[in-house]
Amino acid sequence: GAVVSQHPSRVICKSGTSVKIECRSLDFQATTMFWYRQFPKQSLMLMATSNEGSKATYEQGVEKDKFLINHASLTLSTLTVTSAHPEDSSFYICSARDGAFAEAFFGQGTRLTVV
């Protein structure tokens, strides 16, 4: 299957700083990428849908000014957690889909810890 690479896999940051997470589709062009958040022992919660060249569509309750999403190219989307706080600590995972494929392929995920 297609390969999606997410970086970093693990990050620890101080409260008040910003963290950028990258999601790359390595062998296909992803017109649409999705960002999810997962709390321990829970399911994936969709945060936003990222479309190349246009603004992201955020799910209800997700602060767009806090979770900045940029999809500048067909192979790269970034999620920036701005002014991070301990409650932002979570597992963040992206997925990407080329219109030609039915499956959504996921990155490895990023475990964010804010101290």
Add this chain to the structure above:
Amino acid sequence: AQKITQTQPGMFVQEKEAVTLDCTYDTSDPSYGLFWYKQPSSGEMIFLIYQGSYDQQNATEGRYSLNFQKARKSANLVISASQLGDSAMYFCAMRGAGTASKLTFGTGTRLQVTL
């Protein structure tokens, strides 16, 4: 609106035995896709199998098969000849038609394979 229900929070199966993980869904879309993902403790989401709503035959991928009963709105995953490495969380998901349509996930089933 789409909804996925997984009623089994945890399942045990003996090595080499088969196991069925239940999934029911609800949607008003005439065209949709059903997915199963495996999430080991490392966190990555591994795509297992896909079933389109208009597919006449049940999907199979190696030891994985999807028991698709459209009238009952169920899409159970069957794992044959379980292996210790199958121990993980399993998520059922669905999406409607369109390349930008999002995945809706169930709450997951934790499978434990025992000797």
